[in-house]
Amino acid sequence: MAEDKLIKSGQITLPRILFLGMVGGIIVATVALGGVWLTVGYWLLTLGISGLLLLIAIDYGVHMEKVDPQAPLGQEVASSESGSETDAQAASRESRPRRRASRATKRRR
Numbered sequence: 001m002a003e004d005k006l007i008k009s010g011q012i013t014l015p016r017i018l019f020l021g022m023v024g025g026i027i028v029a030t031v032a033l034g035g036v037w038l039t040v041g042y043w044l045l046t047l048g049i050s051g052l053l054l055l056i057a058i059d060y061g062v063h064m065e066k067v068d069p070q071a072p073l074g075q076e077v078a079s080s081e082s083g084s085e086t087d088a089q090a091a092s093r094e095s096r097p098r099r100r101a102s103r104a105t106k107r108r109r
Contacts, residue, residue: 023048 030041057064 026044027041030037030044
């Protein structure tokens, strides 16, 4: 049943065409008016894209987790170890295959 909610590619309906025309008209109008309206247009565009992404996430069944402001950040831990070599860097260096030349390289004289 979840597949019924998803927008199929190639489905062009009159409400979608009208919506796209209305959004395009708003964008053209805010750019043409300029000044403060340009800023308002950018805010409307940003809020519209955010709302669209939220609706797509709800449609796909994505559950968003709450952010805990007291949780330690991963960057703080990584920055304290930046002075020394980490195990991941050492392991990646060891796992790299060594190059073996099949013939000796020519040297310029």
